[in-house]
Amino acid sequence: MLHEIEDIEQERLRVARRSSSQDAPPVLSTFDMTLTVPAAEFEARLRSVLDVALGLALSVDFAEEDLPVAAVPAWFAEVSGPLSAEAPLFARRGRERYAAAIRGGSWELQGWLHEFDPDSESRGWAWWDLTYSADGKVRIWADSWGEDFFACDELRWLAYVAGAEDVSGPHLRRVDAWEQARRGAGTPETTPREGWIRSGDEAGKYVRVQELPDSPPSYLILLAHDQEFTNGCGDHWVEDRSSLDAFFAEGGWVVDWSGSDDSLEASIRSRLRSLAAGVVTPDEVSAWALHTMEGDSPQLRDARIWTALDRLSGADLLEDPGQYLHGKEDVDAWLEEFEGDGAVRSWPHP
Structure with a gap:
């Protein structure tokens, strides 16, 4: 099953926060499991690994044999492939349980990440949600496009090494079962x-x-x-x-x-900060700004928004070959002017 970029973007949002009922498909596939670790730790591990994998799907060229792995949680990298002595006990035991259940070898980290290639048809599922039952069971919900048989061993691997004792499924269920489960005891309702x-x-x-x-x-x-x-x-x-x-x-x-928030103002602020920190290149920011200026957002009528986009669109201008016209001092000044009096608070937030 092909995964379009827009679909991956939505999937990554579901990893980060609860999905909306109005966007749910008629049926979802479920995987039920009991755990050997606290449920909160298990969920945190799942979401952190999937967040990285889907982030790579949106940002890198999968034609490269070796994908960047710096952001992969250390525990997952240590258990995927040749077993590292640093791999934590829960992950090592999960690796053994996976081998016994699937009757296959462990996953190599690069091979596992390549399953998230947007142009690959091997991954037959997309993350939907995770819920809890009153008896302590955990259920993963996935969108399998109505199929009851699909490739999902990469999801099983993640579940086992994150702390699952057993994993059963997939089983197709009507979407109203998910809606009922998400309202049940222990289901997370908060937005990050x-x-x-x-x-x-x-x-x-x-x-x-x-x-x-x-x-x-x-x-x-x-x-x-x-x-x-x-x-x-x-x-x-x-x-x-x-x-x-x-x-x-x-x-x-x-x-x-x-x-x-997801506003254009927030996106501009993010690009300005990333450019000032050297995380993104002037060429990347300029291309984004030019594309945004061609859109139809009502916020483009705001002079402050338009001025910031205009500046970002010119971030790639060259003064001499290999030397950008605008340096870090310029970008810092743009950022300071745009931010103005931001809402600055330490945790806890209001």
Whole structure:
């Protein structure tokens, strides 16, 4: 089954936050499992690995034999392929359970990541959701386009090495079963909060905080170089709210939560910050700005928005061969003018 870029973008959003009922297909495929680890840790591991894989699907050329793996969580890289002595116990045992259940060898990291090639037809599923039952079972919901038999061993591998003791399925279920499950006990209902770290140990990076179902709630903290979280650079898990407060305090983080939306203003802010930090190239930013200026967003009538886009569209201008006309001081000035008085708050957010 081919995965269009737009579909992958939506799938990655579902990994980050709950999907909408109005977008659900008539039927979904489910995988049921019992766990050997706390449910919140298991979910956090699944989502962090899938976020990286789908981010690569949106940003790199899969014609390359070796895909970038710097953002892959260390525990997953250590268990995928030749077994590293650093692989944690839960992952090593999951590897053994996968081999016993599937009767095959382990996955190589590069081979597993290549399953997410947008032009490949081998991956027969797309992530939809994860829910919990009152008896402690976990259920993964996937969109298999109505098929009851499809390639899904890469999903089984991820589930086992993330801490599943057994994995059964897939089974087709009507969408109303998912809607009922997502309203059940223990189902996460919160939307992740995203912001930009203005100062502290990780200054200049983006942070996403997701409350996970547990008693008390635990939290997944993702870091990235860009607002779209396609270039991840770390993930953390804390067991409760007091630990979350301590985590932010220890890092001395002051976070601007004003960029946690999908507006054009937020996108411009993200590109300006990434350009200032050297995460993206002037050519990439210029191409994005020119394409955006040709759109029909009502926000383009805003003089502040248009001025910022106009500046970004000229970011690739050359003064001399190999030397850009606008340097870091110019970009910093553009960013300072655009941001103005941002909403700057440390955690907890209002």
